[in-house]
Amino acid sequence: MQKIKKYTIVILGLLLIAISYNLFFVSYELDTGGISGLAIVIKKLFQINESLFIMICNIFLIILSYIFLGKDLTKNTLLGSLLLPLMIRVTENINKWIIIKDLDPILIAIIGGTLSGIGYGLIFKNNFTSGGTDILNQIAEKNLKIPISKSMIYIDGAIVLFGGIVLGIEKMIYSIIALLLISNLSNKTMLNINKNKVFYIQTTKYKSVTSYLTEDLKYDITIFDTLGGFTLKSQKLILCSIKSSDYYKVKTGLELIDPKIFITITENYELLNENQMVPTYKL
Numbered sequence: 001m002q003k004i005k006k007y008t009i010v011i012l013g014l015l016l017i018a019i020s021y022n023l024f025f026v027s028y029e030l031d032t033g034g035i036s037g038l039a040i041v042i043k044k045l046f047q048i049n050e051s052l053f054i055m056i057c058n059i060f061l062i063i064l065s066y067i068f069l070g071k072d073l074t075k076n077t078l079l080g081s082l083l084l085p086l087m088i089r090v091t092e093n094i095n096k097w098i099i100i101k102d103l104d105p106i107l108i109a110i111i112g113g114t115l116s117g118i119g120y121g122l123i124f125k126n127n128f129t130s131g132g133t134d135i136l137n138q139i140a141e142k143n144l145k146i147p148i149s150k151s152m153i154y155i156d157g158a159i160v161l162f163g164g165i166v167l168g169i170e171k172m173i174y175s176i177i178a179l180l181l182i183s184n185l186s187n188k189t190m191l192n193i194n195k196n197k198v199f200y201i202q203t204t205k206y207k208s209v210t211s212y213l214t215e216d217l218k219y220d221i222t223i224f225d226t227l228g229g230f231t232l233k234s235q236k237l238i239l240c241s242i243k244s245s246d247y248y249k250v251k252t253g254l255e256l257i258d259p260k261i262f263i264t265i266t267e268n269y270e271l272l273n274e275n276q277m278v279p280t281y282k283l
Contacts, residue, residue, distance in 0.1 A: 001102060006126050007079075013122030017130065018087035018116050018217040022094050024112030026050060028105060030175045031163025032113070032182060033156030035061075035132035037087075037175070041163045050097035051089035054132070058085060061135040080123060081131025113181030121184060121189020133159075150259075159280040197247055205258045209237045212253055213240050241268050 021036055029044065031037040037058045039050040058081040063073040100108075121131055133155050138150040147273075160179065166171030204210050213219045224237040242250050247265075254261050 009122050010079060010126050010128050013082050013119040014087050014130065015091075016119030016122070017084065018091045019060070019094060019105050020112045020115035020119065021050075021088055022091050023100065024097060024108050024115075026092075026179070027095050027100070028108045028174075029167050029171055030105075030109060030112065030178055031167060031172070032116070032175050032179045033159045036084075036281075038159050039155075041159075044166055047281060049089075051085045051092065051194045053086065055082075055085035058082065058131045063129060064139065068143055069135070071155060073138065075131045076127055077131045077135060080218075081127050081135075084130050089149055095250070105171075106177065109178040110181060113178035114196045115180070116190050117182040117185025120186035124186060125189060158229055196241050196246055198256075198262040198266045198268045199240045199242060199250065200266075201240065201254065202235055202262040203238070203254075203258045204260070206236045206238060208257050209238060209254060209261070213238070213250075215255075217246070217250065 024030065025032060025037075026040060026043075029040055031040050035054050036050070038057075039048075039053040042048050042053050043050050062074060062077060062081055064079055120130065131134075133152075136155055137148045137151045140146040140155075141148050144151075146154075156179070160172060160175055163175060201209060210221060210223070213221050219240050219242055221238040224239065225236050226237045227233070228235050238252075251265075253262070254263060
């Protein structure tokens with residue numbers, strides 16, 4: 001059941017990418033980098049169907065991945081590499097069913113980038129990729145020791161620049177906006193940013209704080225023995241991961257318990273074994 005859910009989410013992500021690609025990027029000729037962005041430029045120059053170009057490139061890149069990255073890394077690119085061009089082919093006439101007219105190009109970039117970003121995030125979150133230049137980035141990292149962050153800038157930057165030359169500078173600017181949204185939202189979707197907050201709490205009323213978090217709010221906590229850097233006195237540091245929806249309630253409650261409380265709050269990118277409660281040790 002878990003595997004079925006995983007593949008369903010990946011397929012949903014690929015479908016979102018394909019729909020946004022045909023509905024926004026192809027229709028308005030926005031090159032957002034990658035093989036799919038390059039396909040739009042190639043279509044403009046040589047009238048080669050986008051899905052066909054993507055499929056041919058992805059098959060070639062799968063072979064390169066198998067040679068340079070090995071079987072284990074390659075198998076997670078197969079589904080996305082082969083299914084994405086098929087989905088793009090199936091949805092290529094979607095603009096006949098969903099008619100978008102006279103939209104400002106900036107809105108096209110924002111909506112398309114948002115949908116694609118969510119789609120890519122769903123794929124990456126389940127340890128798959130959509131193939132394409134992702135494979136080149138991994139090869140560059142493994143064999144040329146170039147960090148993926150830099151290789152993405154080099155490869156996708158060159159494709160977007162090529163698109164700017166062929167399609168025009170104005171469209172290149174909108175393409176960059178869409179690309180930034182895709183990158184940002186894919187990371188947020190993949191890492192569940194803003195799902196949880198982590199509270200690091202220092203207080204002289206740690207028994208009351210512990211009772212409030214564990215008994216009133218039913219949160220698990222971890223308590224550390226620490227040494228104050230200024231006072232050089234032993235202190236208790238309470239760590240607690242809470243839902244973002246409880247952020248203000250928890251913060252306000254803690255301040256009522258101890259007006260002099262010291263709290264550091266950070267984002268929790270991922271919480272493993274979230275539903276597996278461990279014993280809470282009270283002081």
